[in-house]
Amino acid sequence: MDTVLQVDSVVTRFGRSRVHDGVSFRIGRGEVVALIGGSGTGKSVLLKEAIGLLRPTAGRIELLGQDVWQADEQQLNALRRRFGMLFQDGALFSSLSVAENIAVPFREHTAMPEELIAPLVGFKLSLVGLTPDTGTKAPAQLSGGMRKRVALARALALEPEVLFLDEPTSGLDPIGARAFDALIRTLADSLGLTVFIVTHDLDTLLSIIDRTIALAGGKVIADGPVAAVASSDDPWLKAYFAARAPQSGRKT
Amino acid sequence: MDAPLQSPIHLSAEADADVLYLQGSWRLDRAAAIAAAVNALPLHPDRPCVLDGSRLQELDTTAGFLLFHHLDEAGFAADTIATRNLDERHARLLHLVHERMRAAPVKAPVVAPNVVQRVGKATLRMARELADHNAFIGELAVEAAAIFKRPRLFRFSETASQFERATIDAIPIVALVTFLIGVVFAYLLGVQAQRYGATIFVVDGVGLAICRELSPILVAVIVAGRSGAAFTAQIGSMKVQEETDAISTLGLSPIQVLVIPRLVALAMGLPLLVFAGDVAGIAGGMLISTAQLGISIPAFVNRLHATLDLSAVVIGLAKAPVFALFIATIACQMGMSVARDARSVGENTTSTVVQSIVWVIVLDAIFAIVLQRLDI
Numbered sequence: 001m002d003t004v005l006q007v008d009s010v011v012t013r014f015g016r017s018r019v020h021d022g023v024s025f026r027i028g029r030g031e032v033v034a035l036i037g038g039s040g041t042g043k044s045v046l047l048k049e050a051i052g053l054l055r056p057t058a059g060r061i062e063l064l065g066q067d068v069w070q071a072d073e074q075q076l077n078a079l080r081r082r083f084g085m086l087f088q089d090g091a092l093f094s095s096l097s098v099a100e101n102i103a104v105p106f107r108e109h110t111a112m113p114e115e116l117i118a119p120l121v122g123f124k125l126s127l128v129g130l131t132p133d134t135g136t137k138a139p140a141q142l143s144g145g146m147r148k149r150v151a152l153a154r155a156l157a158l159e160p161e162v163l164f165l166d167e168p169t170s171g172l173d174p175i176g177a178r179a180f181d182a183l184i185r186t187l188a189d190s191l192g193l194t195v196f197i198v199t200h201d202l203d204t205l206l207s208i209i210d211r212t213i214a215l216a217g218g219k220v221i222a223d224g225p226v227a228a229v230a231s232s233d234d235p236w237l238k239a240y241f242a243a244r245a246p247q248s249g250r251k252t
Numbered sequence: 253m254d255a256p257l258q259s260p261i262h263l264s265a266e267a268d269a270d271v272l273y274l275q276g277s278w279r280l281d282r283a284a285a286i287a288a289a290v291n292a293l294p295l296h297p298d299r300p301c302v303l304d305g306s307r308l309q310e311l312d313t314t315a316g317f318l319l320f321h322h323l324d325e326a327g328f329a330a331d332t333i334a335t336r337n338l339d340e341r342h343a344r345l346l347h348l349v350h351e352r353m354r355a356a357p358v359k360a361p362v363v364a365p366n367v368v369q370r371v372g373k374a375t376l377r378m379a380r381e382l383a384d385h386n387a388f389i390g391e392l393a394v395e396a397a398a399i400f401k402r403p404r405l406f407r408f409s410e411t412a413s414q415f416e417r418a419t420i421d422a423i424p425i426v427a428l429v430t431f432l433i434g435v436v437f438a439y440l441l442g443v444q445a446q447r448y449g450a451t452i453f454v455v456d457g458v459g460l461a462i463c464r465e466l467s468p469i470l471v472a473v474i475v476a477g478r479s480g481a482a483f484t485a486q487i488g489s490m491k492v493q494e495e496t497d498a499i500s501t502l503g504l505s506p507i508q509v510l511v512i513p514r515l516v517a518l519a520m521g522l523p524l525l526v527f528a529g530d531v532a533g534i535a536g537g538m539l540i541s542t543a544q545l546g547i548s549i550p551a552f553v554n555r556l557h558a559t560l561d562l563s564a565v566v567i568g569l570a571k572a573p574v575f576a577l578f579i580a581t582i583a584c585q586m587g588m589s590v591a592r593d594a595r596s597v598g599e600n601t602t603s604t605v606v607q608s609i610v611w612v613i614v615l616d617a618i619f620a621i622v623l624q625r626l627d628i
Contacts, residue, residue: 094593111284116318123317126352140593159280159312190348191313192341 003062004029004162004194005050010059012045019045020056021218027211029161032188032195034205037215038236043198044088046215047166050196051085052076064161081109083162084155088170090147092139098125098150099135105157124153129183145176149183156187163188165197169204177201181208202243260286261319262307263293269300269334274308278315286315290322297327303346305338316349324353388585392515395507411513418479418514419521423528426474430467430529434536437461442545451545455552458537459560463568467529469616472575475522476608480583483514484604487587488597496588511584515577522576523569530565563628571619578615579608 005027012020019042027033037043048054050061052068061068066079092101102121106112112120122132128149139147148168155163168184169177185208188195199205205212205226212229214222216236222229230241260282262273272293278286295301301323323333330350335343365373399405441454487510490496496506534556541547547555586600586607 094595110280113284113287116283116287116321119321120314120317123313123321123349123353127313127348138593140591140596156313159314186348190341190344192345 002029003027004031004064005196006060006062007046007050008060008062010046010049010056010061012042012049013057018218020059020215022059023215023218023220025213025220025223027194027196029194030188030192032185032197032208032210034197034199034209034212035215036199036205036212036240041215042218043215044166047164047196047198051083051164052079081158082160083164084158084160086148086151086155086163086165086168088166089144090139090151092147092151092154094139096139097135098137098139098142101139101150102135102154102157105154109158124157125150127156127187128153129179144171145173145180148172148180152183156191159191160193162194162196165195165199167199167201168197169199169201174203178203178207184208202241260289261293263295266302269302270296271302271304273304273306274311274319276307277310278308278319279310279312280314283314283318287318287322290319295323295326295328297329297332301328301333303333303335303338305335305342308339308342311342311345313345313349316346317353320350320353384589385582385585388588389581391507392511392581395505395512398505399508399512405508407509407513410509411517414514414517415521417482418475418518419525422475422478422521422525425478426471426525426529427532429470429474430462430533431536433466433470434458434462434533434538435540436536437466437533438537438540439544442540446545451541451547452551452555454537454541454545455547455555456559458541459534459556460564462533462537463530463560464564465568465616467533468526468568468571468575469612471522471525471529471572472579472612473609475518475525475576476579476583476612477605479514479518480579480604480608481601483580483583484587484590484601485597487511487584488590488600491588491590492592492594492597506588511580511588514584515580518576518580519573522572526569526572530568567619567623567628571616574615574619575612578611582607582611 003026007023007025009022009024010020011018011022023046035043035046045054049056050063050068052063052071055069063079064082066075068076068079071079092098093104096104099118099121102124103117106117106120121135125132125134130146130149130153134142134146134150139150142150152168163184165184169180172180181204184195184197187193188208197204197209209226211224212222212226213220214229214232214234214237216234221234222232222237229237232238258275260275260278262275264271264273303319320333324330333350335346338346438454438458441457442451445451445454487496490510496510499506499509538549538552541552542549583604586604590596590600
């Protein structure tokens with residue numbers, strides 16, 4: 001299995017506080033991996049470092065065979081076309097309609113003829129489970145769940161190999177959240193995507209994740225299948241998974 | 253088949269069906285070639301069609317969509333298309349694409365409104381804005397009355413901090429602008445006056461113009477751009493973040509907490525800024541009179557004493573709180589009426605500055621006419 005993302009002893013400091021203190025892991029092609037950790041353990045920071053938005057203090061990050069922080073702007077742009085990023089609140093462009101939001105990557109990065117873009121945008125919308133008439137709306141008119149789906153459609157527009165998701169289910173109701181999880185898994189399986197999710201959501205973890213990486217105290221404290229991580233001795237992990245125990249007990 | 257630039261698709265008519273061989277890489281970066289090749293196929297929608305994946309290397313949803321989109325347009329019913337020899341991953345992807353593209357895309361109706369519609373829309377919008385302003389002023393009056401009844405509700409420290417930001421921090425820019433206008437005004441007036449040997453009258457002109465008209469107007473315009481825009485942006489982004497709702501749920505009134513302190517701070521601050529503007533503007537005029545027109549500083553001050561009516565200064569200062577109330581009310585109301593998105597904050601901020609400046613000029617004209625009639 002070839003490596004998609006390789007994080008090598010990454011250190012991050014903000015002023016005097018040390019967020020990452022030698023974080024290392026790798027993600028292979030086709031894996032659906034979750035990064036968990038308490039608030040303030042630098043999950044989102046790590047995500048930003050992996051996609052070239054924030055420079056780590058030290059260490060190496062290699063995405064799709066390219067060292068992100070050694071790449072020049074041109075290499076970085078080539079790389080950016082090969083991954084998609086779903087921001088926490090969607091980050092849709094509020095001055096554009098939904099359809100125009102999804103059309104942006106096609107207009108900017110492909111030679112797709114205009115008459116094909118409209119049907120293609122309609123298709124991308126239905127790919128993420130929205131009706132094509134959503135396209136005429138403004139992002140401000142959408143619910144949180146719909147905004148995330150539109151953002152997912154935009155992230156998937158250029159057929160990325162890797163998809164980064166920052167808290168994809170936060171702010172969604174449980175039904176919407178599970179539906180979004182299922183959508184991500186279906187797309188990951190059908191499109192052969194590698195998915196890297198930063199999440200707090202235990203249900204996401206238990207339903208669609210192949211492998212979990214847990215961050216605490218600036219280091220990776222666990223890395224493995226969900227079941228293995230869940231049975232870890234680490235106090236934070238124990239508490240995290242225990243938060244769910246009573247309910248899963250009732251279920252069986 | 254081993255040629256790299258082979259056609260993405262090959263049609264071969266077999267006994268019971270047309271077989272479409274998908275060849276090579278079917279990816280977004282070859283979308284144009286794929287679309288062209290698919291368009292060029294001689295298709296027979298009445299015959300069953302089989303997609304053969306034995307020569308397919310890569311496939312993504314865009315390419316899959318282009319294929320089905322064209323087959324659909326050519327008139328193939330969904331159930332007449334079969335697949336064979338597809339790699340399991342490609343089959344899953346094609347299935348997903350096919351399943352998700354039943355719904356026809358909706359195109360946004362493009363409406364280009366004509367002149368009458370535009371004028372009508374703009375009129376209605378303006379009427380709505382005026383009604384909103386009206387309602388806001390009413391609300392403001394109610395809240396202000398509540399504060400008069402219970403003065404403890406007045407937020408002194410918030411008012412003081414707004415006063416500092418809107419007034420004290422604005423002194424340098426106000427002084428600079430009015431100083432330069434004083435320079436320009438005295439210079440132009442001096443050039444004319446020198447022809448008649450009447451240079452001393454420059455002092456009269458500078459004093460009157462700066463104190464009565466220029467300083468109040470310039471200061472109001474600067475404050476509209478500076479504090480008015482800031483008020484709208486501050487309150488607007490609080491609105492976007494639902495902070496104003498939080499204030500309401502805590503049993504406080506957003507108008508009392510946010511609007512009234514700003515209103516009071518600006519109404520108190522603007523006359524002071526106008527006074528600073530008066531001083532700086534006259535200093536600018538004095539600089540030019542001394543350097544260019546040969547009027548000594550004592551002579552300038554004496555002449556100013558003799559000719560500048562107190563009433564001119566007082567009128568200039570008295571206009572300021574009126575301007576301030578309009579600017580602050582417009583700015584706060586535009587802030588409170590921001591919709592929940594980032595674009596709206598920008599639009600309302602722009603609107604605040606434009607409306608404030610227009611109102612300042614309109615008010616100034618009204619003042620000029622009324623005071624003229626009253627012979628002041």
